[in-house]
Each structure stands twice: as C-alpha cells, then as structure tokens.
Amino acid sequence: MTAQQQQIPEGFRQDAKGRLVPEDQIKEIDKVRDELVLAIVDRATELRDQLRDFKADTFSEIQAFVETSAQEYDVQLGGRKGNVQLLSFDGQYKVVRAMQDLITFDERLQAAKALIDECLTEWVSDARPELVQIVQDAFRVDQAGKIRTGEVLGLRRRFNIQDKRWLKAMDAISDAVQVTGSKSYVRIYERDANGHYRPISLDIAGV
Known part of the structure; x- marks a missing residue:
C-alpha cells in the first residue's frame, strides 16, 4: 500500500x-x-x-x-551497436535486433531551408509542381511539432540538382545533423504459408 x-x-x-x-x-x-x-x-x-x-x-x-x-x-x-538478423534452422522464425540513431537538426537547418526557398522562388515557373510539394512537405513538422528527419534527409538523395545554392543547402543539412542518442529494439517474425515473414506482435493493439 x-x-x-x-x-x-x-x-x-x-x-x-x-x-x-x-x-x-x-x-x-x-x-x-x-x-x-x-x-x-x-x-x-x-x-x-x-x-x-x-x-x-x-x-x-x-x-x-x-x-x-x-x-x-x-x-x-x-560495443553493442549493429543490426543483427537471426534465423531459426528451418527458417520459420526470424529475430531482428536493430539500433537506430535519434537524429535532430541544429540551427543550420534554417540556413538550408532559406537556400532552398531561394531556389524554388527562382525556379517556380519551371519547377515541377511535385518537386515544390515534396520540398515543402519535407520541412513540415509532424503531430508532435518535430521536423521529420527522414523527409529532410531524403532531399539529398532524391534529386540530382547541380545548382550551387541547392548543393550548399544539402551540405548545410548534412552539417546540421546531430545524433542525440540511440534507440534499440527487437522484432520477432514468423513465416506464413506464402513464405512471407509476419511480425509476432507484442503490442496489445496488434494481437
């Protein structure tokens, strides 16, 4: 009590x-x-x-x-880092240990955004609408008010643009990355009749 x-x-x-x-x-x-x-x-x-x-x-x-x-x-x-995948002898089950870095951006992300905005302003008449939408979506915050790191980092590999300002913005994004910690998890899978691995849920909502 x-x-x-x-x-x-x-x-x-x-x-x-x-x-x-x-x-x-x-x-x-x-x-x-x-x-x-x-x-x-x-x-x-x-x-x-x-x-x-x-x-x-x-x-x-x-x-x-x-x-x-x-x-x-x-x-x-x-150390203890590194992703590991283990299979049962018959291949029926799979255990995955994964380590994921927790990433945030420092103030240099704002410089990158300003450079990208300059490019879009100049290109707006010629730029494809989907490019503008993708860039705008990348810098929107999620429901928790945080920048979606995956979307921002994805800009560096999705477009082969050689404009110096764009390249400088990509460098600023790289420099702005700050690893603040790591998150580790284990996922367990079972192979179904079709040979696909399905997660064995340990979440009450997924059982």
Whole structure:
C-alpha cells in the first residue's frame, strides 16, 4: 500500500477529487467498476514488467551469441551497436535486433531551408509542381511539432540538382545533423504459408 492509501481511514475510499467517501455511500456499480479497473491494471503492470525483463534478457542473449559467433573467427567486437538478423534452422522464425540513431537538426537547418526557398522562388515557373510539394512537405513538422528527419534527409538523395545554392543547402543539412542518442529494439517474425515473414506482435493493439 502507498502512504496515501495508508492514511485513508477504514470504511472510506478516496475519490478522484481526493475526498474521503464512506464505503456505504458508494454505489455497488461504482465498486464493481473500481475492482475491474484495478484487476486489469494489476495484470497490465505484471505483463509490462515481464516484457521489460524479456527485452533485457533478449538483448543480452543476442549480444552474447554475436560475441560467441565472432570468436569463431578470432574477432573482438567493439560495443553493442549493429543490426543483427537471426534465423531459426528451418527458417520459420526470424529475430531482428536493430539500433537506430535519434537524429535532430541544429540551427543550420534554417540556413538550408532559406537556400532552398531561394531556389524554388527562382525556379517556380519551371519547377515541377511535385518537386515544390515534396520540398515543402519535407520541412513540415509532424503531430508532435518535430521536423521529420527522414523527409529532410531524403532531399539529398532524391534529386540530382547541380545548382550551387541547392548543393550548399544539402551540405548545410548534412552539417546540421546531430545524433542525440540511440534507440534499440527487437522484432520477432514468423513465416506464413506464402513464405512471407509476419511480425509476432507484442503490442496489445496488434494481437
């Protein structure tokens, strides 16, 4: 029990507004609802803890296997980075460990945007509408208000434009990239009857 729960007198319950309500004044349906919610939360937190342990154990076991495999060739691996794909002997299952850098842009992205805007302004009569749309979309923020890094970085490889301002803008985008951390995840797949690998979902919404 939490300290807050220990302070609640016997025969009372605390409501959402922090008020103490006598048990005998609470409707039976409200008590049943409360019991249902707490039972679901208990199971959910237990599953969350199991998933957290499963993830930690899986990463550790994959890393240990990778190091064991490397020893066969007398290779010492540095660090824990790198994508790894492991297949079961019969090819029915696949486990993928992936590492993804978390990327943001510094103030030089604004310089790149200004240079690109200059190009588009000059080219507007000749530029293909889809080029203008793609560039504009790349610099729009997502629902969280963040620049979509993949779209911006994609500008560098999608168009072969030799205008000096455009090339300078692409250099500014490259210089603006800041790696702020990394995100790691494990995905597990099962092969279906058609030979396609389908993810084994560990997301409650995907089960």
